[in-house]
Amino acid sequence: MFELLFAPFAEFAFMQKALVGCLAIALSAAPVGVFLMLRRMSLTGDAMAHAILPGAAVGYLVAGLSIGAMTLGGIIAGCLVALVAGLVSRFTQVNEDSSLAAFYLISLAAGVLIISTSGSQVDLLHVLFGSALALNNEALLLLASICSITLLVLAILFRPLVVECMDRQFLQSVSGLSPFTHMCFLVLVVINLVGGFNALGTLMSVGMMILPAALARYWVRTLDMMLVAASVVALACSFIGLLLSYHIAWPAGPSIILMLGACYVVSLVFGTQGGVISKLKRPRHLSA
Amino acid sequence: MTTLFELNNLTLGYDLHPAVHHLSLQVQGGDLLAIIGPNGAGKSTLLKALVGQISPLSGSIDWCGFDRERIAYLPQLSQVDRSFPVTVKEMVSLGAWTQTGPFGRVRSRHRRKVQDAIVQLGLEGFEQRLIGTLSGGQMQRVLFARLLVQEADLILLDEPFTGIDSRTTADLLALIHAWHRHGRTVLAVLHDFEQVRQHFPRCLLLSRQAIAMGDTESVMTPLNLQRARQMNEAFDEQAEFCAHH
Numbered sequence: 001m002f003e004l005l006f007a008p009f010a011e012f013a014f015m016q017k018a019l020v021g022c023l024a025i026a027l028s029a030a031p032v033g034v035f036l037m038l039r040r041m042s043l044t045g046d047a048m049a050h051a052i053l054p055g056a057a058v059g060y061l062v063a064g065l066s067i068g069a070m071t072l073g074g075i076i077a078g079c080l081v082a083l084v085a086g087l088v089s090r091f092t093q094v095n096e097d098s099s100l101a102a103f104y105l106i107s108l109a110a111g112v113l114i115i116s117t118s119g120s121q122v123d124l125l126h127v128l129f130g131s132a133l134a135l136n137n138e139a140l141l142l143l144a145s146i147c148s149i150t151l152l153v154l155a156i157l158f159r160p161l162v163v164e165c166m167d168r169q170f171l172q173s174v175s176g177l178s179p180f181t182h183m184c185f186l187v188l189v190v191i192n193l194v195g196g197f198n199a200l201g202t203l204m205s206v207g208m209m210i211l212p213a214a215l216a217r218y219w220v221r222t223l224d225m226m227l228v229a230a231s232v233v234a235l236a237c238s239f240i241g242l243l244l245s246y247h248i249a250w251p252a253g254p255s256i257i258l259m260l261g262a263c264y265v266v267s268l269v270f271g272t273q274g275g276v277i278s279k280l281k282r283p284r285h286l287s288a
Numbered sequence: 289m290t291t292l293f294e295l296n297n298l299t300l301g302y303d304l305h306p307a308v309h310h311l312s313l314q315v316q317g318g319d320l321l322a323i324i325g326p327n328g329a330g331k332s333t334l335l336k337a338l339v340g341q342i343s344p345l346s347g348s349i350d351w352c353g354f355d356r357e358r359i360a361y362l363p364q365l366s367q368v369d370r371s372f373p374v375t376v377k378e379m380v381s382l383g384a385w386t387q388t389g390p391f392g393r394v395r396s397r398h399r400r401k402v403q404d405a406i407v408q409l410g411l412e413g414f415e416q417r418l419i420g421t422l423s424g425g426q427m428q429r430v431l432f433a434r435l436l437v438q439e440a441d442l443i444l445l446d447e448p449f450t451g452i453d454s455r456t457t458a459d460l461l462a463l464i465h466a467w468h469r470h471g472r473t474v475l476a477v478l479h480d481f482e483q484v485r486q487h488f489p490r491c492l493l494l495s496r497q498a499i500a501m502g503d504t505e506s507v508m509t510p511l512n513l514q515r516a517r518q519m520n521e522a523f524d525e526q527a528e529f530c531a532h533h
Contacts, residue, residue: 038372160390163382166372173339173361174385174438221418223373 008246021135021199024143026234028150029192031227033209039165042210047104049193049206051081053111067139078190132199132252139198146195200253211260218271291352292317298347300337307333309496320468322488323477329495331477335444360440370420377415383437405433425456445476495519
């Protein structure tokens with residue numbers, strides 16, 4: 001059993017680094033995903049994941065396969081798209097989701113164009129699908145920093161964020177924090193996606209946010225439990241996904257996301273809070 | 289009584305169309321004032337401007353030294369996301385925001401206030417229920433409990449009794465009267481004229497402009513109500529720019 005579960009991490013430094021990196025992403029992306037889902041912005045996360053592509057591509061063109069340059073590029077591109085989409089929705093008739101869709105599509109097209117004309121297929125695959133088993137110390141430092149910043153900001157802004165999600169008018173009536181909270185949250189989404197793309201790629205990093213959050217909702221009712229459940233599942237699936245990757249020689253990123261996907265399907269069927277079976281069962285009811 | 293705030297030639301609107309047009313009036317501290325008028329008369333818009341959610345197109349609001357953090361606002365029920373997983377107790381606790389700020393701890397004195405408010409609004413036993421499982425009337429009690437915890441000096445209520453049964457309405461009206469007795473100022477947007485006549489000593493009849501304001505009986509005359517309906521129907525998509533800017 002030890003051989004199966006722990007030997008890969010004990011023996012190989014690249015597995016240790018992959019584990020530390022994926023656990024850091026899981027710990028920070030999962031709670032962000034819970035708020036993203038509760039704000040009905042799950043697909044916004046997907047859009048933002050695409051929006052960071054041109055920034056990462058430009059970073060790659062300027063400095064080669066440098067984690068720092070690609071991350072900085074991704075953060076700038078993601079924040080720019082979020083900011084412009086927010087400003088457009090505030091000053092025109094267009095909703096934020098529509099303007100975000102417009103800008104992320106422009107951003108995605110620009111990113112693919114930059115990579116296709118200036119890089120190679122291998123580069124494109126690296127950016128799209130990541131390489132969890134090739135994380136170096138620089139990448140680990142970045143992921144740990146993103147994780148720390150995210151948890152700190154979530155702890156500080158927890159109350160405004162909850163109220164912003166649930167009753168924005170109340171927040172606007174008691175404080176001027178609503179736009180600040182919204183922008184901080186979008187920045188958290190962007191930095192977590194950028195952190196995630198190093199290991200999981202731009203296309204799958206959003207999975208680490210949305211899948212744990214979505215499946216947690218099938219098991220628990222309250223926000224605090226949802227945050228805990230999403231984080232625990234994300235951590236567990238990162239661990240198991242990396243083991244699968246090692247033992248069956250699957251790519252690490254898809255293995256982790258597929259593990260989360262499998263847990264989601266199980267939750268969808270068996271979840272006690274609105275899962276398919278609980279819906280089909282004729283529940284007993286209380287007398288009052 | 290002292291003047292709590294003053295509207296000076298205030299115009300509010302959307303897409304340059306005035307929803308409230310050149311409104312000038314004073315509200316005194318301790319007023320219990322109903323705001324009535326037809327749909328689209330600018331009643332909710334006026335409350336949103338008072339809490340700073342929309343800016344004037346022209347004119348101004350003079351707060352006469354009143355601290356705007358002492359305002360509590362109850363918007364229409366539908367604007368709260370009731371699918372969000374928070375409990376009744378957590379929702380009521382948000383009322384302590386004005387004392388704790390966004391980052392401060394909810395202390396035992398705040399928790400006592402929250403529990404008192406829950407008891408006063410008849411929500412005992414509901415503390416751990418998620419707000420999504422409540423009926424419309426129960427949810428409105430929760431929002432009033434939150435207002436109670438806020439301990440604001442100016443309370444703005446936007447159609448607080450819409451879709452609420454008579455017993456809950458009576459309980460909430462009793463609470464409003466208690467606020468009034470304690471010297472707080474309450475402005476409530478209402479549609480039920482009988483309710484206004486029975487419970488609100490003063491009234492503002494609004495139809496984008498102030499048709500009348502004063503003692504309820506002198507405001508709610510058939511002639512004034514007729515004028516309010518006519519003014520409201522004067523909306524024009526092709527209107528020219530207002531000459532009285």
